[in-house]
Amino acid sequence: MLLEGLETLCLLASEGTMAKVASRLYISQSAVSKRITQLEQRLGKRLIEPDGRQTRLTPQARELLARVAPSLAEMKGVLADSQTLTDQTPLPVACSETLLAGYLARFMHDYLGRDPHLALSTHHTPVILTRVRGGDALLGICAGRLPPGHGLCAELLLEEPFYLVGDDQEEAAQPE
Numbered sequence: 001m002l003l004e005g006l007e008t009l010c011l012l013a014s015e016g017t018m019a020k021v022a023s024r025l026y027i028s029q030s031a032v033s034k035r036i037t038q039l040e041q042r043l044g045k046r047l048i049e050p051d052g053r054q055t056r057l058t059p060q061a062r063e064l065l066a067r068v069a070p071s072l073a074e075m076k077g078v079l080a081d082s083q084t085l086t087d088q089t090p091l092p093v094a095c096s097e098t099l100l101a102g103y104l105a106r107f108m109h110d111y112l113g114r115d116p117h118l119a120l121s122t123h124h125t126p127v128i129l130t131r132v133r134g135g136d137a138l139l140g141i142c143a144g145r146l147p148p149g150h151g152l153c154a155e156l157l158l159e160e161p162f163y164l165v166g167d168d169q170e171e172a173a174q175p176e
Helices: 002-015 018-025 029-043 059-082 097-102 105-114 125-133 168-173
Strands: 048-051 054-057 091-096 118-123 139-141
Touching: 002 018, 002 029, 002 054, 002 059, 018 029, 054 059, 059 125, 091 097, 091 125, 097 105, 097 118, 105 118, 118 125, 125 139
Parallel strands: 091 118, 091 139
Antiparallel strands: 048 054
């Protein structure tokens, strides 16, 4: 229960709303609220405050996360590395939405029909790295440049050409 509460608080810090955390954890909003309440009772301090539709962390919660978040991410990674995978184990893959929609759509559609155990989620590159590092995803497929010092094994899949496109007619009509 303690680890679930800490994980939920970490997600709440990054997501900002109970609804988004519930969606990420595949649980109800009331379950998210219950986890936070249980953690507050266990620690004997208030950890969140309402802030309109958002939820704001108290200074005590921010201090707690500064101390435990790195260890929590490391523990989740160790647990993910230790688990035994079978053919029936869901394989979480964090992927760039752009890559999934643009490059992988046709391939993944066919593949998902044959392998229902692949669980895709879409994120921006920093979140993908965090999810892989924390054991929430076994694999990440990122777009763009990776930040230095990310600490993960990375393989370049392809170099994408980029073009600057303009209208030749407009350029010709403009005075020099």
